[in-house]
Amino acid sequence: MPSDHTKGRKPEHSANYGGSHTFSGKPRKGETAAERSWEGLGSFMNIPFGEEKFTFVKDIKDPKLVTLLVKGPNAHTIQQIQDTLHDGLRAVKNALEDEALIPGAGAFEVSCSAHLSGPVKQAARGRVKMGVQAFADAMLIIPKMCAANGGFDVQDVVVVLQDECAEGNIAGIDLQSGKPFDPTVEGIWDNYHVKRQMLHSWYLDSKLKGSE
Structure with missing residues (x-):
């Protein structure tokens, strides 16, 4: 027609x-x-x-x-709506291309920090341990910011998340209650591609600052 x-x-x-x-x-x-x-x-x-x-x-x-x-x-x-649509469509595109997702709500950062503070730090030698621990502490900035934005005590929330992670559970922060929960059950995910790029950017930033 x-x-x-x-x-x-x-x-x-x-x-x-x-x-x-x-x-x-x-x-x-x-x-x-x-x-x-x-x-x-x-x-x-x-x-x-x-x-x-x-x-x-x-x-x-x-x-x-x-x-x-x-x-x-x-x-x-209109610009805000367009930005939201763009971000949402990019998230779907990344998920389809990566064929993988990562638990959200700060769960990845808590788990990564625990892994760095544990086996990675133990395997390191000399002053490298200090760098590993600094990186592990920096990973917690995401759950700390989530807790602060939710109006909860940052230290209390992070300690509870770390305890939950130490028991082998996937621990993200529930911004409604401030308690840990499993984000995969609630369907809260992050893009693998975005997290990988974030870690890579942090590494490059530390290298550039170290060369100054």
């Missing part, structure tokens, strides 16, 4: 929505009728929003693309 409002590359985008193909004039050599069909695109609607007019395509049988229409009372609100 063609639309008079489509201009420029819009027909191509509209066809891609439903896995169809655009055509104009005579068919290309070897082109079949099915390839020239816009079947599957459903219905078109041109709806004005202020000074702009948008073409909506509904009832698509096999959608390939999607457009999100963001509306808000002012530019600042």
Whole structure:
């Protein structure tokens, strides 16, 4: 079903929505009728929003693309919504590419700190132990900030999280109660890619400061 409002590359985008193909004039050599069909695109609607007019395509049988229409009372609100959508879509993209997730709510940082303070520090020799311990302490900044933002006593929360982790449990901070809980049960996850980049950035930052 063609639309008079489509201009420029819009027909191509509209066809891609439903896995169809655009055509104009005579068919290309070897082109079949099915390839020239816009079947599957459903219905078109041109709806004005202020000074702009948008073409909506509904009832698509096999959608390939999607457009999100963001509306808000002012530019600042719209920008915040766009940033939230961008961050959410990037999180989904990272999860699909990594094929892995990491427990959130500060659970990874607590576990990593315990691992550094334990076997890694014991295996280190000399002054390296001090660096390992400093790194382990720095890992706790995330759960500490979570506790502070939740209005809880930072030291009490961190100690309880460490005790829970020492018992072999996945321990994240519940910002409603300030008590430890298993974030994997509640579906709270972090991106593996993001955590890896965070650790790598910390390492590079320490190397740069050490060379000054």
